[in-house]
Amino acid sequence: MQHFIVDPDIRKAKTLPSDFYTDEQFFEVSKEKIFARAWHFLGRADEIESLKPATLLPGFLDEPVLLSRDGATISCLSNVCTHRGKILVEEACKANLIRCGYHGRRFALDGKFLSMPEFDGVVDFPTERDDLKKLPLAEWNGFLFASLESFAEFGEIVADLPATDGDLGPAVLKLRSAKEYEVQAHWALYCENYLEGFHIPFVHKGLNEIVDYGTYATETFRYSSVQTGFDDAGNVAGRYVFIFPNLMFNFYPWGVSVNVVRPVSRTKSVVEFLTYVGDESKLGEGAGADLHSVELEDEAVVESVQKGIRSRFYSHGRYSPTREQGTHHFHRLIAEFMRLA
Numbered sequence: 378m379q380h381f382i383v384d385p386d387i388r389k390a391k392t393l394p395s396d397f398y399t400d401e402q403f404f405e406v407s408k409e410k411i412f413a414r415a416w417h418f419l420g421r422a423d424e425i426e427s428l429k430p431a432t433l434l435p436g437f438l439d440e441p442v443l444l445s446r447d448g449a450t451i452s453c454l455s456n457v458c459t460h461r462g463k464i465l466v467e468e469a470c471k472a473n474l475i476r477c478g479y480h481g482r483r484f485a486l487d488g489k490f491l492s493m494p495e496f497d498g499v500v501d502f503p504t505e506r507d508d509l510k511k512l513p514l515a516e517w518n519g520f521l522f523a524s525l526e527s528f529a530e531f532g533e534i535v536a537d538l539p540a541t542d543g544d545l546g547p548a549v550l551k552l553r554s555a556k557e558y559e560v561q562a563h564w565a566l567y568c569e570n571y572l573e574g575f576h577i578p579f580v581h582k583g584l585n586e587i588v589d590y591g592t593y594a595t596e597t598f599r600y601s602s603v604q605t606g607f608d609d610a611g612n613v614a615g616r617y618v619f620i621f622p623n624l625m626f627n628f629y630p631w632g633v634s635v636n637v638v639r640p641v642s643r644t645k646s647v648v649e650f651l652t653y654v655g656d657e658s659k660l661g662e663g664a665g666a667d668l669h670s671v672e673l674e675d676e677a678v679v680e681s682v683q684k685g686i687r688s689r690f691y692s693h694g695r696y697s698p699t700r701e702q703g704t705h706h707f708h709r710l711i712a713e714f715m716r717l718a
């Protein structure tokens with residue numbers, strides 16, 4: 378797919394060709410080339426008491442997994458029985474082994490096959506294939522991530538990011554609310570809008586009064602980027618960490634708002650908003666005070682772009698070298714992944 382080339386020099390580069398967003402085939406290709414290799418967000422480690430089922434990108438990858446705690450160790454396992462394929466654990470529960478409700482196959486908390494009734498005499502059984510597949514699992518700032526087949530170690534992805542426990546981001550976070558927004562736009566349009574503060578003065582009048590546009594800063598790393606907004610007094614009002622391709626960690630004085638962008642179709646995405654509060658007394662401070670209004674403002678522009686890029690007169694644009702480094706970096710990663718054999 379040599380079609381996808383974004384010049385590393387932002388001054389020379391053109392944005393992604395519009396057919397990346399409009400072509401059904403490219404949407405399907407992005408599922409395997411980008412999302413099947415990505416790390417997926419699985420909430421807080423301290424939310425896992427014993428067994429907790431989850432789905433990696435529901436409605437898109439739809440991979441059923443099971444988080445399983447054995448003492449201090451958490452594993453992420455396939456939640457599909459290795460006998461005939463039933464989902465093993467349907468809702469969070471406490472248990473010291475995993476037992477399939479269909480024919481009674483049992484597994485240890487680390488996924489090892491334990492026993493199976495009525496299988497005496499079965500040749501070459503059990504083998505490793507009868508264990509539950511264990512997925513790579515990573516923890517960062519108390520958040521969990523799993524991957525089917527990762528493009529890089531999670532530690533490598535977050536290694537360059539600034540520490541988030543200093544000026545922002547309390548260590549003890551509690552999930553306070555979980556919301557989903559349905560956006561009538563391609564997942565990448567939603568992400569690339571998030572990745573620049575260029576539009577703040579035009580689109581977010583309220584936010585623009587809190588964040589100082591002049592000092593707004595973007596740093597890019599191999600697979601991640603960070604935008605920092607300061608208030609007029611020079612304090613950090615919000616720090617926006619993006620992990621390619623679809624995870625957003627927004628650190629505010631009161632805690633962290635996590636957004637997961639889930640592709641649904643070429644023209645539809647769901648954005649999860651998970652609010653983790655560390656310091657109740659600071660709620661309402663900084664740039665994260667009115668996330669709902671800001672979200673609706675973003676959705677309106679992103680949905681407008683979704684309509685615009687279908688035009689036969691539009692194929693791609695150019696970048697502002699001072700204001701669109703995050704978007705350029707994101708497009709370069711998409712082009713890189715789409716070109717993979």
Ligand code: FES
Pocket residue numbers: 458459460461462463477478479480481482
């Ligand atoms: S499907 Fe699980 S024991 Fe048969």
Ligand SMILES: [Fe+2]
Pocket residue numbers: 570571576580581671675
């Ligand atoms: Fe915005």
